[in-house]
Amino acid sequence: MNRLFCVIPCYNEEEVLHETASRLEAKIKSLVAAGKIAEDSRILFVNDGSRDKTWSIISELHEKSELFQGINLSKNMGHQNALLAGLMTAKDLCDAAISLDADLQDDINAIDEMVEKYLNGADVVYGVRSKRATDTFFKKFTAESFYKLMNGLGANTVYNHADYRLMSRRALQALSEFGEVNLFLRGIVPMVGFNSDVVYYERAERFAGESKYPLRKMLSFAMEGITSLSTKPIKMITGLGVSIFLVSIIVLIYSLVRHFTGHTIPGWTTTVLSVWAIGGLIMISLGVIGEYIGKIYLETKNRPRFIIRDYIGDEEDVEIANYTYKR
Structure with missing residues (x-):
C-alpha cells in the first residue's frame, strides 16, 4: 500500500x-x-517563520x-524554500507527496484523481485550474499574463498551474538533485521528467486571511523564475543591441547623404530623443545583466535553502529525517 x-x-x-x-483529515x-x-499516510505542515x-x-x-x-523552520525562508523543505523531508518517508497551499483555494477533491493517475503510472500529476471564475478581472489578467510571460521568455511552466501537484x-529523489539556491519549483519540476499527467479543478475563493502574493510579489516571483531558468532575456538584449547598431548605420548613411547634398538641418529633438532612448535601453540592459550576476553571486555562496x-x-x-539532514 502506498504511503502518501x-x-x-x-x-x-x-x-x-x-x-x-x-478537510484534509x-x-x-x-x-x-x-x-x-496506506493507513500511515500523513499531513505535513511546514511553518515558514x-x-x-x-x-x-x-x-x-x-x-x-x-x-x-x-x-518549524528557523526563520521565514520564503514559500518555495518552505515547500522544498517539506518535500525533501517527505521524500524518504513516503511513496508519493502532494503539495498544496493552506488557504483552501486548491480543491482538495482533486486529490482523488491525482492518486488515481499516480496508481496508473504517473510520477508527476499537475493540478491545473480549469477557470478563474472567483478572480477579479485584474487578478485574472495579471495571472494569465504571468504564465504567458514566463513561457515566452523561456521558463518552461505548465499553464495555470501553481504548486498543487x-x-x-523517484520524482522527489530526482528533484533533490537540483541544487539551485534561487528556487522556482514551477519551472524546475517539469525538468525532472518521468511520466506526467494533469488534473483540472476549479479554484475557490480564499477561506480566510489575506493573499500572500500581492502584485509586487508576483512581479518579483516572475523575475525570479525567468532569471533562474532562462538566459533568453540576455539573448534579447544582444538582439536589441544588434538591431540598434544596424539602425545607427542606416541613420549614419542618411546623415552623410543629407550633409553632402547640403540639406543638413539641426536636429535637436531627434538628438535628445535618441540619447534618452539609448540611455534607457542601456540602463535596462545593465539591470537585467545585474540580475543574472546577482544570481551567480548567490549560487556561488551555496547557502542552505x-x-x-x-x-x-x-x-x-x-x-529517518534527522539522518537525512545530517547527510
Missing part, C-alpha cells in the same frame, strides 16, 4: 489552519477507507492525532 504525504507550507495561517486540517481517511493509500499562532496550532494538531506532522518518490528548527512526527520518521 500532503505537504502544506504555512505563513501566518492561524485563521484557516483548523479548517484546512479538518477527512480526505485522507476517505482514501484510506477506499484502499487507495510565521509571526502568529501557526506553529502552536500545528503542535496542537500533532498532539491530538499522529496523522499530523510539522516542520503530486510527485512520486532552509534550516529546520523542529520536526514533530512519528518517532521513526523523525529518526
